[in-house]
Amino acid sequence: MPTDQLNGAPDLKHTSNIGRLDDVDIHDWYRFVYAYSDRLVTGLADEFGIGEDDLVVDPFNGTGTTTLTAKKLGIDSIGTDTSPASVLSARCKTNWDVDLDAFRERRSELLRTIRPVFDEISSQGNTTLDSFGESGGTDVDLSTYDFSEPEKTPKGWLSEKPLQKMTVLKYHVEELPDDDVTDLFELAMIAVLPEDVGNVRFGPEATRDRTQEGDTDVFRFFKNKLADIEADLERVQAAVESGEIEPGDTEILRADARQLADVLRDESELLNADAHDGEVDYVITSPPYPAEHDYTRNQRLELIWLDAADDNEDLQRIKKANIRSHTKNIYVADDEGEQVDIRANDRVDAIVSEMETILEEEDISHGFGKYYPRVITEYFAGMQHHFEQVYDVLAPGGKAAYVVGDSGSYWQVEVETAEILAELAENRVGFEAPEIRLWRNMAATTADYDDVEENILVLTKPDE
Ligand SMILES: C[S@@+](CC[C@H](N)C(=O)[O-])C[C@H]1O[C@@H](n2cnc3c(N)ncnc32)[C@H](O)[C@@H]1O
Structure with a gap:
């Protein structure tokens, strides 16, 4: 039986609750307050004797703790969730075959493009050079971008300049090719939003945090997030190459867990592969429970930046697919x-x-x-x-x-x-x-x- 050292109140001040993890590698690319510990998955895998031939499913996979842990343990797994932000997170964390050269090349280009624009935004309206930007007066044309606040942004969650920088970032990430390298830029973009950029705290419900207001060094947070992702991928790719890790296969699908069997039979390659023959061996998961947690509000900024929460209709679509828990x-x-x-x-x-x-x-x-x-x-x-x-x-x-x-x-x-x-x-x-x-x-x-x-x-x- 696994034990969690955290008896009493968990630390819910931050989105990440990284303290709950034994092994932070990759998990910390993107976390939310409802994520559980990898310790739970390793403990149950050990106790149940889950092995390489087994297939584990997490139908409420969230940020992807179960599927990433299973992959690290060499166990095949499938994760489903209704949230596009969670699906992106779990997909990125379990895709270790990304072309790192392409990633580095695209990163340099992207950072080169956004840097002067961010500097221009930071320096706008400043008479002194106390901002994160150095220049001002460059030939950056800010009229390329639509800086209006997205309709479903909760009031006060984004200050003016951070909003403008995130708009610029989104604009340029959307110009990139639609592939798994770009998925990593999208993930880094949505990860910094609640963690470093927004004026929001999680206790565990998301509320406005007035202490964070003002300009923010979005460039540095985004760049650091990409550096973490790069370092983890380098490490894991080397471990796989040397045979130190034999990762499990993983599949992440967007699905309502109330239709799990039907969706897996229709859409899953892993379930239908010879190795698993249409059967799941174990489920490890943490579903919502009736406690007024609104996942679409806690991930609101991420969903907006993925174009999944442009209006009420979008939000309703996600909420209706969710278990009724609030x-x-x-x-x-x-x-x-x-x-x-x-x-x-x-x-x-x-x-x-x-x-x-x-x-x-x-x-x-x-x-x-x-x-x-x-x-x-x-x-x-x-x-x-x-x-x-x-x-x-x-x-x-x-x-x-x-x-x-x-x-x-x-x-x-x-x-x-x-x-x-x-x-x-x-x-x-x-x-x-x-x-x-x-x-x-x-x-x-x-x-x-x-x-x-x-x-x-x-x-x-x-x-x-
Ligand atoms: C408690 S969280 C899971 C956290 C996960 N264990 C982790 O470590 O990140 C519950 C998840 O269930 C998802 N969810 C809610 N209703 C769902 C449904 N009907 N089908 C699939 N996922 C659902 C939510 O989007 C949320 O990500």
Whole structure:
């Protein structure tokens, strides 16, 4: 059983929470607060005895911790996620065959192009030379760029000059050929946005951070990020070349985990390769849980810079593909709860009844509170659909491990996520003897509800 040294509140001040990692190489190219530790994956791989012939899937792959760790361990893996930013991250981190000469050549050219423009932006309006730019008065033509703030940028998240520099960067990255080398520039671009450029902090919800406002040395952050990427790729390519590492094969797909088996059968080369013959051996993952975390807000800047969040329609498309885990992704047409009669589960019914009583007694008919019961029903029904898909594609005897937190986010009504998921998986889907282990206690995200458990739920598909 893996142990996480981080008992108590994790460090959520920064997007990266690098402290949670045993081995930061490549993982730290891009991280977010919801990313888990590679230690969890190495620990479970060790305990389950996952080997080179096995196929591991992370259906909620996020920034790609599972798939990168599996690759480093020589294990084949597939990761899926609904977020284009996460898919890009996981794809870059697990593609080690990039042409580094082409990368270096393109980097020099790109940095040469953006440098004078950034200098010009920094020096605009300055009467002294206290800015990051040195020049001013160059023949840079800033009218080439549209500096208007993208519509879905949360208020105050980007100061004027950093916004202009990121606009210039995006413009020139978009001019590059559409290939895996350019993917690395895109990843570096979106990684510096929340980490170094934006006025935003994560606690874990993303909020405006006024202490960061003003001009920023975007050039240096971007250049350093590219240097980290280059150094890690050099190291890993040399390790592969020398035989020190025999990496697993990896595939990253954009998919809704509630359609996992269908998508993998249709689109995955790895699942259908002779080595795996259409079956997944292990699932290791951390799905959302009902706790008001809006992934599309936490990754908002990244999604905007990837043109995936230009307007409400774009955002809705991503949210609708997501498991319903917060009040801002509940829709009128949502009916998974009814489809599977989720309230026939006593625990779900008790939670929903308690919430309905509060709604009635407090006479709550507006605001997000009225959606709380539906988050619960739609969440657990969505997860049931996901379990059905996992069961379908898992080999007999295969195991699926889920890291999930309990929740007290909704009027402190206690939601024992792992317990309920275990019942649904066993009674409705067919997994046997679900096991729940305490992973750690986390400080709750609401001040009035302390210590929420995060558990690992382990499901096993019966042998035939
Ligand atoms: C807790 S995070 C996973 C973090 C990951 N373990 C890591 O280390 O980065 C949950 C992820 O689930 C994704 N997600 C939410 N609903 C999904 C769905 N229906 N299908 C696939 N991914 C989904 C979110 O975009 C988010 O990246």
